[in-house]
Amino acid sequence: MMQPSLPKFKSIGWLVLANLVLAILLFGVAHAQKSEPVGVTDDQINAVAKQLYCPVCENIPLDVCPTQACAQWRSLIGEKLAAGWSEDQIKDYFVAQYGDRVLATPPARGLNWLVYIIPPVAIILGAFILYRAMRGWRQPASASRQVETGSGSSGDEYVTRLEEELRRR
Amino acid sequence: MTDIQTAPPAPETPAPPASRGGRFVIFGLSLSLGALIAWIALIALLAIVALSMFRNAQNPAAEGNVAPDFTLTTFSGEQISLADLQGKVVVVNFWASWCKPCEQEAADLETAWQFYRPRGDVVFLGVDYVDTETEAMAYLEKFDITYPNGADLGTRISQAYRIKGVPETYVIAPDGRLAGARIGPFTSLAQIQAMIDPLLSP
DSSP: OHHHHHHHHHHHHHHHHHHHHHHHHHHHHHHHHHHSOTTOOHHHHHHHHTTBBOTTSTTOBTTTOOSHHHHHHHHHHHHHHHTTOOHHHHHHHHHHHHOGGGBSSOOSSGGGHHHHHHHHHHHHHHHHHHHHHHHHHHHHHHHHHHHHHTOOSSSOHHHHHHHHHHHHO | OOOOOOOOOOOOOOOOOSOSSOEEEETTEEEEHHHHHHHHHHHHHHHHHHHHHHHHHOOTTSTTSBOOOOEEEBTTSOEEEGGGGTTSEEEEEEEOTTOHHHHHHHHHHHHHHHHHGGGSSEEEEEEEOSOOHHHHHHHHHHTTOOSOEEEOGGGHHHHHTTOOSSSEEEEEOTTSBEEEEEESOOOSHHHHHHHHGGGSOO
16 A cells, blocks of 8 residues: 555655755845845956955955955955946945055045155156266266377377377487 | 377366256255156155154054044944043944954953943943954854944054054043053953943043
8 A cells, every 4th residue: 555655755856956956045045145246246346346446455456355354344345236337436435434555456546646756756756866977977078089099189288298208209 | 190180178167057858956956857856756755755764653542542433334233432422431443253362351351341341331342353244243142242344445444553463452541542452362251340340430
């Protein structure tokens, strides 16, 4: 009597197992959706993140920073991108929340101007000093060459007179 | 010996000026315009660096100094100004949801707040440093923290107090001066009370 009902139990067993697998898969998908904003890729998040620095981990761009604080920030960027915010809007939000120092490129205002002014001015000044120095080195060198050749016509007056005196004797 | 053609002696000409441009005499030094600009730029740069180093060397959050003023916008939107809390002991705690050591002291801080709250002359303020609001709210809920908390907008408060990390706690006396600071987490309720009790009038 039991024999004919066995396949039925078997099929129910398979059905339960299939449902369990499906439930686990669906739960996994739902979990993944919760941790990553819909429609936003890591590349999109990192494109914004690399322009920001977390004040906790100085000198490490947000896209490669391994701390929990930075992970939270990247998650926040993902949420803002999913909400349709532009790159500039997100950066403005981070500046309002955490200050100018989160930006990889400091805004050109206040003392920050020095960052933009000093390097080119230093290069120009350095080039000018180098030019002046090189000109100074070339002049004495050419003068000494004239003395050595002894052409005398437009050279040192002393050498010219000396040669003239020697010729007279 | 060949006859050497010699040029007639050159007429005495006045010495050319040291520089084609105008020269400036400062403290007995004759400088060209370029050198003058270079010196001014160098001195200005050194002055900025010196000023910056001087400001860094100063610690406004040292004990005995007047506590740097700030306005905290709490997560519920309330604005609390330190200046308005004169006459009370103020405990300013810097924390963050990602900060594990902050979790060690969270329960003790809340217990201390509940202990002093009925007196009315002790105020606890939580300053959330470099955090995201969602995680911060979850943290406050997890530890049942009821005293006012708000984000350190623009990291202005933490910069004013020159904090080195979280957690850090500053206790401000009723006269507005800094009475004590705790760098790192409190490990017991007694440690918090030991900083507050001497400042309270009996």
